[in-house]
Amino acid sequence: MKTYLEYIKENKSVLVKSQKDWNKVSDQTIELWCSDDQLTSLPSLPNSLKKLYCSHNPQLTSLPSLPTSLDFLSCSDDQLTSLPELPSNLKGLLCSSNQLTSLPSLPENLQILNCSSNQLISIPSLPINLKELNCHNNQLSSLPPLTNSLVKLYCFNNPLECLIPEKFYHQQHSIWLEKYLTKIQTYEFQKRLLEKDSNQIHELMKRNIINDKIRDEFKNLISSMEWGLI
Numbered sequence: 001m002k003t004y005l006e007y008i009k010e011n012k013s014v015l016v017k018s019q020k021d022w023n024k025v026s027d028q029t030i031e032l033w034c035s036d037d038q039l040t041s042l043p044s045l046p047n048s049l050k051k052l053y054c055s056h057n058p059q060l061t062s063l064p065s066l067p068t069s070l071d072f073l074s075c076s077d078d079q080l081t082s083l084p085e086l087p088s089n090l091k092g093l094l095c096s097s098n099q100l101t102s103l104p105s106l107p108e109n110l111q112i113l114n115c116s117s118n119q120l121i122s123i124p125s126l127p128i129n130l131k132e133l134n135c136h137n138n139q140l141s142s143l144p145p146l147t148n149s150l151v152k153l154y155c156f157n158n159p160l161e162c163l164i165p166e167k168f169y170h171q172q173h174s175i176w177l178e179k180y181l182t183k184i185q186t187y188e189f190q191k192r193l194l195e196k197d198s199n200q201i202h203e204l205m206k207r208n209i210i211n212d213k214i215r216d217e218f219k220n221l222i223s224s225m226e227w228g229l230i
Contacts, residue, residue: 045070054074054078073092080095081099081101086106095114121138131151134152198218
């Protein structure tokens with residue numbers, strides 16, 4: 001079994017634990033580990049870099065431009081207020097517990113996104129191959145259209161004003177889910193939902209949660225649906 005240092009050497013990795021360690025970074029470096037430090041900034045990154053681990057730096061507020069070769073970025077538990085443009089090859093992005101209010105466009109190859117515990121009010125369009133989205137503990141009132149490839153969705157502790165697929169209910173925090181399920185059956189929630197998109201009445205009926213007052217207000221539309229006219 002390889003030791004940690006053997007793994008670092010074999011994968012052309014550099015472990016930065018002090019300022020002098022930056023001298024080890026070269027145009028051959030593939031992995032860069034600089035987590036759990038007191039970094040306030042990062043230098044320019046080599047074009048060879050594929051993986052960057054720079055989490056748990058409580059004074060790090062920004063990142064340099066990211067090389068196009070990068071396929072994994074872990075920058076959680078820093079103090080980032082924004083992210084640079086994301087490389088098209090990026091497959092994993094872990095940026096939870098920062099001060100982010102928005103995200104850049106998400107690359108089409110992205111498969112895992114953890115942007116939880118930020119201050120996000122929206123999320124960009126999701127890549128078609130995204131498998132996991134963790135966006136809990138933000139200020140999201142809606143989610144972008146979810147892709148068929150998505151198998152994990154953690155969106156609890158957000159003030160959501162949209163319906164989330166029932167298949168993801170079991171992945172939410174139980175206390176939040178209980179309150180959410182109560183909220184989506186209220187007249188106020190359903191009224192706002194249908195004002196944005198009247199087609200959502202199909203989903204309310206499918207889930208058998210349509211509010212009686214909503215049923216009365218939209219009785220003509222519901223009658224047309226039940227007769228198969230729309």
